[in-house]
Amino acid sequence: MKGTMKALRSYAPFDYRYEDVPIPTARSGEILLRVKGCGICAGDIKSFHGGIRIWGTDESNRYIDAPVIGGHEFYGEVVELGEGVQDFKIGDMVVTEQIVPCDECEFCRAGKYWMCVGSAVYGFKEHAQGGFAEYVLLNSHSRTHKLPDGFSPEQSVMVEPIACGMHAVELAQIAHSDVVVIAGLGAIGSAIVNMAKLDLPKLIIGIDIKQHRLDLGEKFGADVVLNATECDVVQEIKKLTNGMGCDVYIEASGSPKSVTQGLEALKNHGRFVQMGVFAEEVKADWNVIGDGKELHIIGSHLSALTYPAVIEGIRTGMIKTDGLISHSFAMKDWDKAFDEAEKNPDAMKIMLVP
Ligand SMILES: [Zn+2]
């Protein structure tokens, strides 16, 4: 497609620019989307603030190919098909997974492309420019999924974050006898509550420090919610479990304190699932894991193979999205949106609309 489009490009920490760039053209295997909406991820905020995992300490260990168009939680309408694309047609509404795998490494060949060692995440790499723009080019290695007719902007934008949450739930292998704690009730944490509930465990306990999120966690199926600023969370969990502790602790807050709290709250042989992303290093007593409780520590990265199930779950209503998007901003007001995401205690997921 010819012409220029507006796009939000990341140049450096605190230096993002909303500017005109050429509209990309779909080459072999590629798809051009007209972006309908793009969610702001906690990772996007961390990136804006100069997060070290993205910007590194200098050019040599930098992940981001700046300047680059940010945003990986987008959906849009197919407007141009590159040669050889067969599964989609002009006018389809689609989401694409946040990762662009290499399709060549050991993990890709084993079908575990979300662990690809040569991968890119949309919004950070030259060949995977993101969705904070009027148009986005889908790399030929993308995993793209058609959205059902009538999906709302909220349902469409929430597919990516919920998919990450579903992977964490999948890894927790929840049994009916389990007491499950979900720490952090943001948009993903609330969705995790919802999906954990579908496994019918004995009890679901949600933890957060913001009242709005605790209310939402309850709405999404938590039997008990605890405000970590108002009570001793570990003691409350022990009280609710005859002093034994919980079976599963899903860490979805990215707060280091939540890690030590989880290690304490778990019972012997408990499962700790790490999903949240930290801005700083975590200090914890590692002895609890081995010599103490023989815990299972499980890492959860991106969304694995969950997109089709998430889309179907949203379509049938088993997976709820109501209230997960708290604000929607015109893309040109991106700075206000980032600010709101950071400072408004009632903010959940915020989306930008080009
Ligand atoms: Zn994200």
Ligand SMILES: [Zn+2]
């Ligand atoms: Zn790979």
